[in-house]
Amino acid sequence: MKIASWNVNSLNVRLPHLQQWLQAFAPDIVGLQETKLEDPRFPDDALAALGYRSVFCGQKTYNGVAILARGRAIGEVQYGIPGFEDEQQRVIAATVDGVRIVNLYVVNGQDVGTDKYAYKLRWLAAVRDWLADELQRHPKMVVMGDFNIAPDDRDVHDPAVWNETHILTSTAERTALKALLDLGLHDAFRLHSDDAGVFSWWDYRQAAFRRDLGLRIDLTLVSDALLSTAAASGIDREPRTWERPSDHAPAWVQIGG
């Protein structure tokens, strides 16, 4: 089962790319972030035509998340973090084939020390507390999404710039990510690769993709119970090369056969 996460940066703009990529890559389960669509405008019919069911929660202009599953039922859908008041649509979870799928669009945080940064850390703490419970109920879990945190120096093009005081790599952010991993979750990419310089996001500015000035901030995490079945993991750079792309590339993990 191929499970993938992709920040599409507007599903309205990126639907043709999503359709093309679903057909080429044929993932079984997909988590989307930054759909930027209110629910009545979600293109569930167009995705159903490709064999994908979808569940989603969105809003205009910002945020928005969805889970797609090919030829499988999507059950036990959870919208948002239980008990955490949040106007921003950043979380959707569901059960597919007995696996709990948690799809996160983690707060960006703007800059270290800002209100948005404080919100990011509060939000990550709430996710941690929720997932601690969720893992008791659903030991087989994949947590995926745009984490807006690069796990370590191998995951940034320039560690001198992307250092312990910089947004996306700051000490508190990495500590918050470690708190998630300490629940019994594993960065699938690192199960199979020690490589530095494999990225999932490149800024639109300064020709960052052409120069490969990126970060790996899109992650798929697998729980202890799935660890032995995580056969492969990677990032599909292909859609980032297409015309008018998202600034993110899909991250994926293969579970079982």
Add this chain to the structure above:
DNA sequence: ATGGTGGAACATCCA
């Protein structure tokens, strides 16, 4: 130190 590019929506906010 600043701004650069792209999306949404239409002056800026967000990333």
